[in-house]
Amino acid sequence: MGKAKRVFIPGCSLSSYNPDLVEKTLEHLQNKLPGTGAILKCCGKPTKALGQYDKFKERYSQLQEDIDNLGAEEIIVACQSCYLTMSASSPKQKVTSLWELLPKIGLPEEMVGIAKGSDITFAVHDSCSTRDRKDIHDGIRWIIRELGYKIEEPKSTKEKTRCCGFGGMVVPANPELAQRVMKRRTSEVKSDYMVTYCAACRASMVQGGKNAVHILDLIFGGLWTSESDFPTLPKTPISGWVNRYKCKKKIVKVLS
Amino acid sequence: MLPERLPEDLVTKMNEIVEDCMGDAPPYCEATCPLHIDVQGYVKLIGEGEYKKALDLIRETTPFPGILGRVCAHPCEEKCKREEIDNALSVKNLKRFVADKCDDPKDWDLNVKEESEKKVAIIGSGPAGALAAYDLRKMGHQVTIFEALPVVGGMLRVGIPEYRLPHNVIDKEYSILEKLGVDIKLNTKVGEDISFKKLEEDYDAIFIGVGAHKSFILPIEGSDLAGVQPGVDILRKAGLEKHDKVEIGERVLVIGGGNVAMDVARTAWREGAKEVHIACVESRDQMPAHSWEIDDALEEEITLHDGWGPMKINGEDKVESITLKKCTQVFDQDGSFNPAYDVCNLKDIEVDNVIFAIGQSSEADFLAGDDSIELMRGNKIKVDPVTLQTTKEKVFAGGDGAGRPLLAIEAMAHGRKVATSIDRYLKGENLYENRDYEGTYQSWLKKELAEDEPRRERISIKMLPVDERRGNFKEVEFAYTPSEARGEALRCLECQCKLCMQECEMLNDFCISPKDLFKDIIKGEVAPLIHYSCNMCSQCTIVCPHEFELKNHFMEMRKLLVKNNDGKSPMKGHNAIEWHQKLGFSGIFTTTVGASKDKEGA
Numbered sequence: 001m002g003k004a005k006r007v008f009i010p011g012c013s014l015s016s017y018n019p020d021l022v023e024k025t026l027e028h029l030q031n032k033l034p035g036t037g038a039i040l041k042c043c044g045k046p047t048k049a050l051g052q053y054d055k056f057k058e059r060y061s062q063l064q065e066d067i068d069n070l071g072a073e074e075i076i077v078a079c080q081s082c083y084l085t086m087s088a089s090s091p092k093q094k095v096t097s098l099w100e101l102l103p104k105i106g107l108p109e110e111m112v113g114i115a116k117g118s119d120i121t122f123a124v125h126d127s128c129s130t131r132d133r134k135d136i137h138d139g140i141r142w143i144i145r146e147l148g149y150k151i152e153e154p155k156s157t158k159e160k161t162r163c164c165g166f167g168g169m170v171v172p173a174n175p176e177l178a179q180r181v182m183k184r185r186t187s188e189v190k191s192d193y194m195v196t197y198c199a200a201c202r203a204s205m206v207q208g209g210k211n212a213v214h215i216l217d218l219i220f221g222g223l224w225t226s227e228s229d230f231p232t233l234p235k236t237p238i239s240g241w242v243n244r245y246k247c248k249k250k251i252v253k254v255l256s
Numbered sequence: 257m258l259p260e261r262l263p264e265d266l267v268t269k270m271n272e273i274v275e276d277c278m279g280d281a282p283p284y285c286e287a288t289c290p291l292h293i294d295v296q297g298y299v300k301l302i303g304e305g306e307y308k309k310a311l312d313l314i315r316e317t318t319p320f321p322g323i324l325g326r327v328c329a330h331p332c333e334e335k336c337k338r339e340e341i342d343n344a345l346s347v348k349n350l351k352r353f354v355a356d357k358c359d360d361p362k363d364w365d366l367n368v369k370e371e372s373e374k375k376v377a378i379i380g381s382g383p384a385g386a387l388a389a390y391d392l393r394k395m396g397h398q399v400t401i402f403e404a405l406p407v408v409g410g411m412l413r414v415g416i417p418e419y420r421l422p423h424n425v426i427d428k429e430y431s432i433l434e435k436l437g438v439d440i441k442l443n444t445k446v447g448e449d450i451s452f453k454k455l456e457e458d459y460d461a462i463f464i465g466v467g468a469h470k471s472f473i474l475p476i477e478g479s480d481l482a483g484v485q486p487g488v489d490i491l492r493k494a495g496l497e498k499h500d501k502v503e504i505g506e507r508v509l510v511i512g513g514g515n516v517a518m519d520v521a522r523t524a525w526r527e528g529a530k531e532v533h534i535a536c537v538e539s540r541d542q543m544p545a546h547s548w549e550i551d552d553a554l555e556e557e558i559t560l561h562d563g564w565g566p567m568k569i570n571g572e573d574k575v576e577s578i579t580l581k582k583c584t585q586v587f588d589q590d591g592s593f594n595p596a597y598d599v600c601n602l603k604d605i606e607v608d609n610v611i612f613a614i615g616q617s618s619e620a621d622f623l624a625g626d627d628s629i630e631l632m633r634g635n636k637i638k639v640d641p642v643t644l645q646t647t648k649e650k651v652f653a654g655g656d657g658a659g660r661p662l663l664a665i666e667a668m669a670h671g672r673k674v675a676t677s678i679d680r681y682l683k684g685e686n687l688y689e690n691r692d693y694e695g696t697y698q699s700w701l702k703k704e705l706a707e708d709e710p711r712r713e714r715i716s717i718k719m720l721p722v723d724e725r726r727g728n729f730k731e732v733e734f735a736y737t738p739s740e741a742r743g744e745a746l747r748c749l750e751c752q753c754k755l756c757m758q759e760c761e762m763l764n765d766f767c768i769s770p771k772d773l774f775k776d777i778i779k780g781e782v783a784p785l786i787h788y789s790c791n792m793c794s795q796c797t798i799v800c801p802h803e804f805e806l807k808n809h810f811m812e813m814r815k816l817l818v819k820n821n822d823g824k825s826p827m828k829g830h831n832a833i834e835w836h837q838k839l840g841f842s843g844i845f846t847t848t849v850g851a852s853k854d855k856e857g858a
Contacts, residue, residue, distance in 0.1 A: 002849065002850020002851065002853070003850045003851065004850045004851040005851070012840055030851075030852060034851070034852075035851045036851055037848075037849055037850045037851045038847075038848075038849050039846075039847070039848045039849075040845070040846050040847045040848075041840070041841065041846040041847075041848070042837065042840030042841055042846075044837070044841075046833050046836065046837055046840075047833075047837050049792070049814075050814060050818065050824075050825040050830055050833060051811065051813075051814025051815040051816075051817060051818040051825065052818050052823060052824070052825070053815055053818075054823065055823060059837070059841055062841060066848040069848065070848065070850055128791075128793040128794065128795070129792075129793075131794065131798075159798070160798065162759075162793070162795060163791040163793030163795065165791065166791075167791035167792050167793050168788075168789075168790050168791040168792035168793075168807075168810075169788065169825075169830065169833060170762075170788065170789055170790070170791050171829075172827065172829030172830050172832055172833060173785065173788035173789060173825075173827040173829050173830060174762075174785060174788065174789045175829070177761060177762055177765060177789055178791075180761050181761050181762075181791060184761060241839065241845065244845045245844065245845060248845060248846070248847045251847055251849055252847060252849055254852075255849040255850070255851065255852050256852065
């Protein structure tokens with residue numbers, strides 16, 4: 001298994017969404033911050049959200065064991081739920097959001113300014129779980145500007161952002177309500193294009209009727225224009241598990 | 257699915273929400289209105305152009321929109337939040353607008369509850385008696401009004417001059433009483449035409465709403481000269497008879513600083529007095545009259561001697577002049593009315609009449625000899641402030657005859673209060689229960705104004721030019737035009753809390769405000785779906801003035817539900833999450849990899 005000073009934990013929703021983005025992010029971290037390992041495992045937030053606290057503690061302890069086995073002092077996360085869960089449950093490790101880290105280590109040089117000629121304005125959707133994290137809001141906007149895209153700030157943004165509709169495990173419990181919340185969020189945005197930094201939020205914005213990408217799509221997915229094919233929703237739930245499996249393979253490959 | 261009782265600490269925390277959530281807090285205007293008319297509701301409808309609906313909403317609370325739309329002293333406006341930005345909303349004038357525009361007796365609701373076979377006598381047809389009669393009749397009781405004057409309205413007609421409240425408005429709106437079946441006996445003075453004892457024998461309950469129709473006259477030197485007149489007599493004559501019959505000289509001085517003094521002075525001016533003075537001990541800003549009433553009087557060329565009290569009235573057999581003395585103090589250190597004068601600082605004003613308008617006493621002579629009904633100073637009847645019951649069980653009293661002088665709307669609120677009391681009395685119910693919110697109360701709403709709330713000046717109403725008012729009693733104030741009314745209505749800030757309700761989809765599906773939702777949660781009356789419909793986004797918390805963290809409570813409820821359901825969520829849809837989580841931790845989809853050997857770093 002080896003050791004690592006710090007560990008990148010991409011989270012379930014991102015690895016289910018797009019294993020290539022996980023691979024490229026890990027490569028970039030390796031280059032900029034040698035000594036980075038990786039864990040692909042759930043943080044247990046869904047269990048916790050259902051109210052299953054005992055089960056959550058049991059599950060999280062598995063993840064904690066993995067982190068401790070690597071000897072990692074720092075956890076780098078790409079998911080805001082992971083951020084909150086791990087900050088609360090791993091007091092020994094420093095938890096860092098990828099979005100506060102990237103402005104410090106920089107983007108891949110070849111991507112800087114790539115979108116200067118793009119005809120797209122991206123409306124930013126902030127995750128509600130980290131609504132009080134100004135450094136994350138600033139990091140996201142720094143990334144978009146560094147790439148060269150134009151930004152639209154929704155009426156409710158940053159610390160006043162609105163939920164995408166996915167939070168609290170409402171989708172399986174009350175899908176009709178969740179759909180309304182999604183629609184309401186997208187309806188306050190002018191642009192047809194949105195960017196999120198949570199894969200679940202991205203899917204919600206698509207369900208709300210927008211073209212939506214993950215911020216890592218902008219960093220590692222080439223130039224986006226109105227001519228581009230935008231990622232849609234998975235056709236079956238199986239594809240997410242296929243992606244996660246691919247993700248596992250890619251992580252092993254990058255770190256071999 | 258939930259335990260019988262929720263854990264105590266959780267209930268304690270939820271009770272904080274039930275206690276302090278302002279979701280049910282009425283707007284300031286509605287709480288302040290003695291009748292609690294849904295001001296915000298009808299103003300909003302006017303803004304939407306729904307004039308008839310606005311009127312219907314007002315009529316749910318009072319059958320006197322045209323009267324109140326003209327003479328209400330609008331205490332609601334004093335509490336209007338807009339006052340902090342520019343000027344209060346013109347609520348009174350909006351009410352008049354819809355009353356004038358679309359009040360058609362054909363549309364009136366004349367439904368009456370099942371007949372109770374109980375008989376109630378009401379003495380006096382002023383605002384208190386009228387609303388009591390309306391309510392009691394609607395409740396199914398037989399109501400008879402005994403009115404000493406040949407007309408209905410009491411002080412609305414013989415206290416408020418016609419240039420402020422045209423008699424046809426009173427007659428139109430009062431006609432609902434007879435349409436409902438109230439028996440009104442005019443020219444019937446209790447104590448003269450019928451004895452009070454007879455009423456006690458013939459009726460199950462009695463309401464005394466006789467008002468206060470007798471002006472106090474200061475017993476100063478010369479107060480017995482011809483030409484000294486009680487203010488209310490002038491108003492009564494002007495209200496009852498043809499206006500030219502009021503005998504008044506060319507030069508008149510009215511003593512008093514209240515609204516009645518203003519009305520008397522303006523009436524004297526209309527009755528032909530060429531020179532009208534008002535003298536009052538208070539300085540202008542201390543005068544009890546409403547500022548706008550003083551403004552209107554001054555506009556009609558009336559000279560105000562504020563800070564001057566009467567010393568003596570001079571003349572051989574009739575008034576020739578009055579000597580005023582400078583007032584140096586109105587209230588003493590204890591705050592009691594105790595005027596002091598500088599008798600070296602005097603002024604004489606030549607006048608033909610001195611009219612006293614310094615307050616009135618009640619005339620309930622028919623009670624003389626009946627010791628069972630206790631009276632107070634000025635012949636006013638002693639009542640229980642909560643129920644308005646007198647010291648005699650079946651007799652109730654209200655309005656000006658039972659305490660301090662009231663605004664018309666306060667008198668109507670008295671009428672309503674009495675009706676509630678009498679109805680309960682007749683049914684043998686408790687008179688004291690649930691009466692905390694009758695009359696004006698303070699709202700528990702705390703509304704913060706947005707810093708960038710735009711100024712929108714109050715739309716003023718047009719008035720009859722001053723030179724067209726002399727010698728007649730034409731109405732002075734005009735009604736808003738529709739566009740003025742809509743413009744004014746749109747100034748409403750729609751004060752309420754419910755900030756969370758503006759943010760949260762889910763709360764709107766399940767409650768009016770967190771206050772009622774958490775009340776039900778504590779009672780164990782809500783479905784698990786509600787707790788599992790919270791997105792846990794904290795949007796409610798960031799807008800809540802109390803920063804209530806609703807999501808934490810929903811989470812605690814989820815934990816309890818899981819605990820009582822074999823460790824699983826009770827929501828069917830969450831089975832998928834169970835599987836999802838099992839796989840998310842399984843070896844097939846997880847891995848832990850250390851840093852690359854060649855890139856272990858420093």
